[in-house]
Amino acid sequence: MKLDKDKFSVLLDVKHFSPEELNVKVVGDYIEVHAKHEERPDEHGYISREFHRRYMVPKGIDPAALTSALSPEGVLSITAPTKAPQVERSIPISRQEKPAVTGK
Template sequence: MDEHGLVSREFTHRYVLPEDTLPRSVSSTLSPDGVLTITAPKKPSPSAPNERIVPIAVQGGPTPLPVQHEP
């Protein structure tokens, strides 16, 4: 600490980003207790050509069990 109460520290550590990340979207945060968190979002995965989204309708009650008839 100097006469103005300033503390400065520096370190360098390099990592290779995985191929499936977006380099321009990398972000970092430094917490008050000195924990550095680096976030690198993944690229969106390409959809399969036959893929489609099927909506799911939620019903109000439980599904009834099938009735078994005795021979």
């Protein structure tokens, strides 16, 4: 997990899993990664794999901006830009026709 001034990123080696066997979701303030494949033959016999990872979304990161991608080498990257710092701005004042507080 890495947090730079302009980007948040998580990199995971998932070369033993196909994209269909991976699930990335946001639950509350956490990113959850689940990978699983059923038993399959390999050079030593049969193997099954499964893992769960959970990462807290840092402050200043919009969970809705998270994206994920799988590289040809089997590296899953989950990234999001950091929110731009709040810029000072003036708020215009409008005139109301009705009183804000009414007497009883």
